[in-house]
Structures are given as C-alpha cells and as structure tokens.
Amino acid sequence: MTATRDLLRVEGLRVSFPLLGGDLTAVDGASLRVLPGRITALVGESGSGKSITGQTIMGLQPSQARVSGRIWFNPGEGEAGGPPLDLLTLPRDGRQIRAIRGDRIGMIFQEPMTSFSALHTIGNQLSEALRLHRPLTKREARERCEAMLARVGFGHPGRVFDMYPFELSGGMRQRAMIAMAAICGPDLLIADEPTTALDVTIQAQILGLIRDLQQELGMAVLLITHDLGVVANLADEVVVMHRGQVMEAGDTATIFHNPQHLYLRGLMQAVPVLGHAGRARLRPLREIPPDGIRELARLGRPEGRHEPSLRPLVSLREVSKAFLPRHQSWSLISSNAQPVTAVDRVSLDIMRGECLGLVGESGSGKTTIGKLLVRAMTPDAGTIIFDDGTEVIDIAEAQGPALDDLRSRVQMIFQDPVSSLSPRMTVGSILSEPLEIHRRGTPEERRRLVTALLSAIGLGQGAAARFPHSFSGGQRQRIGIARALALTPEFIICDEVVSALDVSVQAQILNLLKDLQRELHLTYLFISHDLGVVNYMADRIAVMWRGRLVEIGPRDLVMEAPVHPYTRALLAAIPVPDPARPLDPRARIPTARAEAEWPAVFREVPGQPARMVDLGAGHRVRMQELAHPEQMFQQRASG
Structure with a gap:
C-alpha cells in the first residue's frame, strides 16, 4: 500500500466467470483509486466491467465469480478509521464486511424499483439500514430518516416514510435510494448509473443532490456511468474502462480536453450534442453496413x-x-x-x-x-x-x-x-x-x-x-x-x-x-x-x-x-460533455414545473x-x- 492517503485503491483486480467453453473475463487487471472527498467517474460501455467492479468493491459480486487482486479501503484514523484493509480478504457474508457495507461504503443501484423491496415501506428500509449500524430507538431512527428524506428533496418526508416504492415516481425512488445509501454518512458512496433513463430536469436535480451531499458530508463518490455529460458536470477524476481494462485515467479537464486513447476519442465522437455541431452524422465505434x-x-x-x-x-x-x-x-x-x-x-x-x-x-x-x-x-x-x-x-x-x-x-x-x-x-x-x-x-x-x-x-x-x-x-x-x-x-x-x-x-x-x-x-x-x-x-x-x-x-x-x-x-x-460548460445550478430546482413562477x-x-x-x-x-x-x-x- 502506498503512503498516499487514498480512500480506496483497486490494484490488479481480475473477475472471471466459469462457462462451458472457458472462463469469461469481466475485469482484467484493472487498477484505480478514489481520493477522500472527491468524485471519481468510472466510464465505459455496457460489458466494459464498470458495474461488476463496483459490486466487487461492495462484496456483492455473484457467488460463482472468481476474484483476484487487491481492494484497499483506508477510511483514515479516528472513530471510523483504522489501518488499510484489503476487502477481498474478508468473507463475502462475514460480520466484518457487513459492518462496512452500508455504513462506511454505501451504494446507489441502477434500478431502484428492483433494488427496493416491494413488500416494505420506504421508512422500513431506510430505518433498517440505519439501525443495523447505529444503536438507535425506533423513534430516533424515524426522526433521522425523515430528516434525510427532507434533505434529498421530499416536501413531506413523514408521508414518504410510510409509502411503498411503487407509489413513487422514478425520480422520487432514486432520491429515496440516495437517502438510504447516505443515511449512515459513509466515507465512500458508489453510484451505479444513478441517472440512467431519467428526464433531464430530474437528472439535473439528482446530479445536484449527489454533489451537495458529497460536499456536505465530506464523502467520496465512485460514479459509474456511460453518460459523458454527467461525468463532465460531476467528476473530479475519470477512469475509462474497455473490455475489463483501464484504458485511460486522469483529472476531468485533461481527459475531456486532451484525450489520448483512441477508444475515449471514439466515445466522445459518438455523443449527440446541441447546436449545429450535433447535426453531423454520428461516428459510432462500430458502424452498421448500409x-x-x-x-x-x-x-x-x-x-x-x-x-x-x-x-x-x-x-x-x-x-x-x-x-x-x-x-x-x-x-x-x-x-x-x-x-x-x-x-x-x-x-x-x-x-x-x-x-x-x-x-x-x-x-x-x-x-x-x-x-x-x-x-x-x-x-x-x-x-x-x-x-x-x-x-x-x-x-x-x-x-x-x-x-x-x-x-x-x-x-x-x-x-x-x-x-x-x-x-x-x-x-x-x-x-x-x-x-x-x-x-x-x-x-x-x-x-x-x-x-x-x-x-x-x-x-x-x-x-x-x-x-x-x-x-x-x-x-x-x-x-x-x-x-x-x-x-x-x-x-x-x-x-x-x-x-x-x-x-x-x-x-x-x-x-x-x-x-x-x-x-x-x-x-x-x-x-x-x-x-x-x-x-x-x-x-x-x-x-x-x-x-x-x-x-x-x-x-x-x-x-x-x-x-x-x-x-x-x-x-x-x-x-x-464539456467541463467548461457546467450545468445551470437553477436547473436543480423544480421551478421548471412550477407554473406559478412563469x-x-x-x-x-x-x-x-x-x-x-x-x-x-x-x-x-x-x-x-x-x-x-x-x-x-x-x-x-x-x-
């Protein structure tokens, strides 16, 4: 482990799955780092190994997966700290990894509808995550959960606490998922495609919410996404993956203004943009013959x-x-x-x-x-x-x-x-x-x-x-x-x-x-x-x-x-997808739908x-x- 105070350091991670015709390698020797209080974006196409990397950090990879390498977690000194710990050495369902999961490391999943239990209220699921890691009474847990629901933008947190996930819209479910991931004040938040398929105004609100929580709680974020516009607006550092390998890594401004790898350049050329430049034919990595x-x-x-x-x-x-x-x-x-x-x-x-x-x-x-x-x-x-x-x-x-x-x-x-x-x-x-x-x-x-x-x-x-x-x-x-x-x-x-x-x-x-x-x-x-x-x-x-x-x-x-x-x-x-053109902060506020303000x-x-x-x-x-x-x-x- 290096002397640099990295909150998370992944070294030579390899994840493969046994198949009849041979092993399928999902992650092939990937290495990356996440600094305390910073947002690192993990970018790539579907199948590049992004999500399985996030799952493996949490110890949530499929049971048949074969994993090697090192994942060092270093929360620092003090009450929540301790010496650097290799998460891969911990049993997947052991007491030690369960004490870290949800407490020191939280995760926002890509599809909140399938991640929430349909049989339990939002409040039940938030308070369960809190009471597993904090010695609180039922009343104290509810008060803290309602405070977090209000923090993520719910106008009536007490009502939402008693609602079921299917009663919330997609954007509201994603807010509730963020509340559950952040309820214990983790050192690291892993966000797996947190804005996929959301409307642009809801997406802007979710991005602003993640940034605000990150700054308020001082936590680091590993943002897993394929949306380069989201990366440019949120990330401090970028790691680009392709076929399980890290192709390029660096600070956001350098990655966008001076990309070196051909794969990253190809991704940027495939993004539809606004204005007249967005009318030219897109250049996908693999074209369909006419x-x-x-x-x-x-x-x-x-x-x-x-x-x-x-x-x-x-x-x-x-x-x-x-x-x-x-x-x-x-x-x-x-x-x-x-x-x-x-x-x-x-x-x-x-x-x-x-x-x-x-x-x-x-x-x-x-x-x-x-x-x-x-x-x-x-x-x-x-x-x-x-x-x-x-x-x-x-x-x-x-x-x-x-x-x-x-x-x-x-x-x-x-x-x-x-x-x-x-x-x-x-x-x-x-x-x-x-x-x-x-x-x-x-x-x-x-x-x-x-x-x-x-x-x-x-x-x-x-x-x-x-x-x-x-x-x-x-x-x-x-x-x-x-x-x-x-x-x-x-x-x-x-x-x-x-x-x-x-x-x-x-x-x-x-x-x-x-x-x-x-x-x-x-x-x-x-x-x-x-x-x-x-x-x-x-x-x-x-x-x-x-x-x-x-x-x-x-x-x-x-x-x-x-x-x-x-x-x-x-x-x-x-x-x-340009760090020099950040998102309008006013877009975070849902005034776009408030007719009274027009x-x-x-x-x-x-x-x-x-x-x-x-x-x-x-x-x-x-x-x-x-x-x-x-x-x-x-x-x-x-x-």
Whole structure:
C-alpha cells in the first residue's frame, strides 16, 4: 500500500466467470483509486466491467465469480478509521464486511424499483439500514430518516416514510435510494448509473443532490456511468474502462480536453450534442453496413403507397385522454376518484417524410400520444386522422379491414426490447410473425424478407435461429426496429428507443434510424427526453408539459430560440460533455414545473385558457392572447 492517503485503491483486480467453453473475463487487471472527498467517474460501455467492479468493491459480486487482486479501503484514523484493509480478504457474508457495507461504503443501484423491496415501506428500509449500524430507538431512527428524506428533496418526508416504492415516481425512488445509501454518512458512496433513463430536469436535480451531499458530508463518490455529460458536470477524476481494462485515467479537464486513447476519442465522437455541431452524422465505434438497408428498400412496398400529398400524414385535433386512479390498497378503482388527465386537447400535424420530436418529462403525456396513434388505446375526445393521400382513416374509429390495414401502416418501436420481445420465440419467428398474421407473401418470400431485415440491422442470417436473451441490449433494440419494419409501414412511433443505451450503441441505432428513414421514405414520431438526441434526429420539435402541447416549431427555432419557460428549463438542464460548460445550478430546482413562477402570459387563467399562438415560421407557443405580439418576437430574437 502506498503512503498516499487514498480512500480506496483497486490494484490488479481480475473477475472471471466459469462457462462451458472457458472462463469469461469481466475485469482484467484493472487498477484505480478514489481520493477522500472527491468524485471519481468510472466510464465505459455496457460489458466494459464498470458495474461488476463496483459490486466487487461492495462484496456483492455473484457467488460463482472468481476474484483476484487487491481492494484497499483506508477510511483514515479516528472513530471510523483504522489501518488499510484489503476487502477481498474478508468473507463475502462475514460480520466484518457487513459492518462496512452500508455504513462506511454505501451504494446507489441502477434500478431502484428492483433494488427496493416491494413488500416494505420506504421508512422500513431506510430505518433498517440505519439501525443495523447505529444503536438507535425506533423513534430516533424515524426522526433521522425523515430528516434525510427532507434533505434529498421530499416536501413531506413523514408521508414518504410510510409509502411503498411503487407509489413513487422514478425520480422520487432514486432520491429515496440516495437517502438510504447516505443515511449512515459513509466515507465512500458508489453510484451505479444513478441517472440512467431519467428526464433531464430530474437528472439535473439528482446530479445536484449527489454533489451537495458529497460536499456536505465530506464523502467520496465512485460514479459509474456511460453518460459523458454527467461525468463532465460531476467528476473530479475519470477512469475509462474497455473490455475489463483501464484504458485511460486522469483529472476531468485533461481527459475531456486532451484525450489520448483512441477508444475515449471514439466515445466522445459518438455523443449527440446541441447546436449545429450535433447535426453531423454520428461516428459510432462500430458502424452498421448500409448494404442491408438498400436490399430491404429494393424489395419494395405494397401497391398504392407513397402517393404524393401536401396534406399531413397524421393529424391530431383536440385530442384528450384521462385515466381513473386506482385505490392504493387493493388496486381497485376508487368510487370517488377524479380522472387524471394525461393528454389535454392536443392538436398537431405530422408531415409525410419528416421526423417530429416529442419531448417532455415523465408524465407529460408523450407515450400516451404514441399509444393513441397505434390504437393501443382510444381518445376520450378529439380525432386522429391518417391520410396517405388517397384514403383518409380515422384511427380512433377504424374497424375490420380498415383497422387491419392501419396496423400494417403504423408501427411502434418500444423503449424496452427485453419485455417487448417474446423470450420463447426465435428472432426469425418474431420477424416473420407479423407477415403471417397479415398474410404477406409466400413462405419463401417471408424468409427472404426476414433475411433482408436482419441484414438491414447489421445482424447475420444466423441470428434468425437465436433467442432474444442471447443478444446485447443494442442488438435487441435493433431486432425491435426490424420487427417494426417487417410490414413496410409508412409511419413509425419511436418511444424512448435509445434512453438506456451506451453512447456508442446509441449512435449506431440513431444512424440506423436515419438511414432507414431516407431509404424507405419513413415518417417518424420520435419520443424522447434527451434533447441532444432529438436535436440530431428531428426536423421539428414539439414540447409537452402536463398533457399539454406548450411549444412546437422547426428544430433550429425551438433549440436555439425557445420562448416557453418550460422549454428553456429543459434546455438548461442538459448536461453538456464539456467541463467548461457546467450545468445551470437553477436547473436543480423544480421551478421548471412550477407554473406559478412563469411570466403571466404563459399561465392558465380560469375562464381564459391559454392557446397556441403562431409566432411565424411554423413556431407556435402556448400562451395568453397577446395585445402586442411584436414583444414576443423581440423576446425570441434576444433569447
């Protein structure tokens, strides 16, 4: 052990798993350090060994894992201190490691829904972690837990203490997970992908919360992530891993401004950014050959498609959708429940051949719009029209053959390919099933189309005989895209298709979607909370807030001259992969959703609801009727 006071030092860590064909090495001689009171980011793609490194530090690696090397933990002198200790020499379930785990080292897990027990309240789980390591009475433990819940941003900590995890939103569960990890005031906090798949405003709040707790409690943080924007805004030092090995390490400014390793440079080139620089084609580490897409386009479409038309392909007019909340105890609809409005009188057009980006936080109504468009649910009010230039179909009213035809013309790519692909069917069966249902072609023609689909997404013909579980997350998402293309649709809804993917895999998928749109003349509704991704994909952008459309217009106007305060808050909350451009501290405060703090012109007034006002060039914003519209033009020009 060196004389340098490192809180944590990993030396030559090797983790492997025995398989029938030989050992699989997940971590291959990795070495890194975490200094006291500092934030160290561990960066890399899925499969690079980041998470298993964090688990091994905690002694939570799978029982079949073979581990070697040294993990020195040196909490310092004093009450909590002692001599440096090699954590790998401790029994995985022994008293000594359990005394350190949760007390001196805390961990924030990637998916709090599966990390919390669904059968116990938030308070039970927080107080258990506290009482295991502190001699407190039940009342004292509750008081300290409520204080920590208030510290992480809960306005009513006593109420949250008695709630179950499923009653909290994703961002609230992540706050509760942070509270549980920090409740004992650990020396080291390991945060494994703490903001993956969270909205940008919630992500900004979580990042600010981790930074504030780190400074307030004086603890060190090992941040495991693939998001370079998060790293640039939070980390003091960066360690880059690839295939189980450390490729590069150093302070954050040096890593970002002068990267040395080709792998790190490739990761940075694959990140979609804002502005005109974000419009250039992304450069993933592994590109998908375009030959398969051309072969798929050569197979053609059914007769009568692609008739020229100046009318929108899809039109929504005053569409509303509400849901009845369920009773908290028995999951039954309460007798006195008031409907919760998910979509509130939304009107918009989607033009043929364009990509319309639909952005907003969770609960804003984005996914509900997508489900209404594929007829997974019907609207309570309003109309949704599909107009291919020769025939007009009311999506909500279509029945029989008209509905069958609509199902083939409108498809959806889902956010989670794991749950949307049947684990009991081979990939070939998954891709051919839509063709069989709609009686498309002969068996031989179906086999040719399946081969063309696999080639278009960069998978070989041999993939047809494999099951979904044998593919990586990015490959499963490509299979989901191929299934959506099987019926040669005209309109595809992409629902958060890259939200949980690594930056290099994300770049692959985004480039694939763009190539498919160009070659197959597709129209997209691209639902996302990542404005960097939307900036790369979309021709126009629509912004939703609490079920309402608040701003819509050409990409450049919305991204570079936003007018509505909610749009501005979303843009301010985006972490940029550049340490010289830190996150706006105001983005941590949830004022982005507080209508009372907006200028009066943007507020809803009883008896005088706001409406969409045209600012010119196709840019419309929800606001009160303006007595002097030229003021808003001046505001946009100066914004």
